[in-house]
Amino acid sequence: MDESVPQEGEEQYEEDDPIALLFSGEEQYGKYLDLYANHNTYNNLKNIGKRLGYLQYLDVLLAAQSTTVHSELPKECRLQRDYELYITALHAYLMSFTRRAQPLVDVESQQREAETIFSKQWEAGEIEGWNDIKQEKPTENGESIWCAACQKAYSKQTVYDAHLSSKKHIKATAKQASSDQPPSNPNGPSPHTPVENGHPQQPAKNKHRTAALLTHLTTKLLASLAPVINETKSNVERRFSLTAREREQELLEQSKPKVAPAPTNASGEGAEEEEEEERIYNPLKLPLGWDGKPIPYWLYKLHGLGVEYRCEICSDHVYMGRKNFDRHFQESRHAFGMRALGLPNTKHFHEITRIEDALALAEKLKREGRNEIFEQETMEELEDEEGNVYNRKTYEDLKKQGLI
DSSP, X not given: OOTTSOOTTOOOOOOOOTTGGGSOTTXXXXXXXXXXXXXXXXXXXXXXXXXXXXXXXXXXXXXXXXSOTXXXXXXXHHTSHHHHHHHHHHHHHHHHHHHHXXXXXXXXXXXXXXXXXXXXXXXXXXXXXXXXXXXXXXXXXXXXXXXXXXXXXXXXHXXXXXXXXXHHHHHHHHHHHHOOSOOSSSSSOXXXXXXXXXXXXXXXXXXTHHHHHHHHHHHHHHHXXXXXXXXXXXXXXXHHTXXXXXXXXXXXXXXXXXXXXXXXXXXXXXXXXXXXXXXXXXXXOOOBOTTSSBOOHHHHHHTTTTOEEEETTTTSEEEESHHHHHHGGGSHHHHHHHHHTTOOOOGGGTTOOOXXXXXXXXXXXXHHOTHHHHOHHHHSEEEOTTSOEEEHHHHHHHHHTTOO
């Protein structure tokens, strides 16, 4: 027996789609971005201020089309090490998504060009907002107090005096006394004071270059992925409006394997199979709603649409439900049947569906007197412009007198 044929009782495993393995469930084959992890990291940054929801976070990323991404963050936040780790992870994810979702786009060359432009602007000093905060804060009387033991500058005398009794300063003083090296920079400029042609200037300039470069490159990636971010935002808003049951149903539909369409041949068998698949499953023969699908069964029972009402005057036409049956007495089909019998379609014949009963009622009205048949002018009601209702005789009399 062929080993490739599965035996009874053996489990049959479906092969995984290699393309589906490239994307997460949230990305849906590259249609949307999965930025939930980056959003959490963003909200955990120090000195961020107000935390943003996921939709607000997507709006912040969309702002990269007109300005540098995260320019809304305070400088105290962007100069932290946590921000550099966050922007590195965001840039890595966007690069990975672009390679997977847009394989024909040469994103590497675009990033190299953006990096070259950034390097020129950085050397020319055109990129602002990445200078150390301590450099921008003026010290008291324009000078700072330098502690050679702690290798640290203090802006105020009171702060300097308070730190002299700290354990850290005492330990640093003992370590300096046991060392043969002279204290660095005892009377010279502090490391926080920029020097035009000295060494302190260069490390302060390049300290945050990596974070600035990644921010610049991420801005270029977000600008190119703006349509995908918009689609992601629309999808998130749609999912927020769904109930828990609707979300579960959507996940079940997405988890079902897609059936490959059957190839069509010259005889048209494939087209017939497609038509059969498109047929709506309606075993209870429920009426169709406005969307072309059967209405719910509870609505079907509520309106009594399962009860048949037959009208002999309308050529034995069957009406489903009491509402449709009551409405048909004022419709053209029933009026045509009454004219064919030579009878007026008045309220006296309402609920009369058999021809024999309609003719017998007409004879009875004639025997009782001419008032019922020939006093239609009092039975017919008319309405004036103000909405007042009169019978025909009263309406014509008031109109002749010019009162209406």
